[in-house]
Amino acid sequence: MVQKAKILLVDDRPENLLALEAILSALDQTLVRASSGEEALKALLTDDFAVILLDVQMPGMDGFETAAHIKRRERTRDIPIIFLTAINHGPHHTFRGYAAGAVDYISKPFDPWVLRAKVSVFVELYMKNCQLREQAALLRLQLEGGSPHGVDEKEPAGLLAELSARLAAVEEQAEALSKQLDDESADAAAVATAAHLERKLTGLRRALDALEPGAGGSAATLPSQS
Helix, strand or coil: CCCCCEEEEECCCHHHHHHHHHHHHHHCCEEEEECCHHHHHHHHHHCCCCEEEEECCCCCCCHHHHHHHHHHCCCCCCCCEEEEECCCCCHHHHHHHHHCCCCEEEECCCCHHHHHHHHHHHHHHHHHHHHHHHHHHHHHHHHCCCCCCCCCCCCHHHHHHHHHHHHHHHHHHHHHHHHHHHHCCCCHHHHHHHHHHHHHHHHHHHHHHHCCCCCCHHHCCCCCCC
């Protein structure tokens, strides 16, 4: 069973959180509420999120300050942030959002279909990265002389074939996603994230190929998963 991605919704107004949940419920992912910047930062201490929808205008710690804290933490700095605001102060205000680390900046009232589409892209990228980390963990286990549960450690060739097949499935999905982003003229941030994922997949494929018989596999080095 595929684990669902978590999406963090941050807004001080309960009715806005309810509206976001109604819009994003069709994605069938786990939606987590936070009614303040402080509550959002607390949630980020223990859970991993695919994307954060962050209201700009909040009492106390506003969206910009919250985003700054998120980007300063190593654990959370790479999580995409979509800013939501009911006030349009012009280009300077929008620039401040991007400078704070947002991948997108949407003014209310927003088109539910557009918001859902944007969030779905980052959820899909997150799921692909999770799959990639799983493949890397299996490879590391093999390089260290271990054996994944359910795989006969006396048959390394069979393990390599299984890893190669799993990686091929991820590669195929990543390629389809990249083509979809190109076709839909997606946000530059989403395209860049997809390209980064493809680069990691390429490195992982090279490491796996180096493990094949006759390729000098013992010297293979896995790519960084940062």
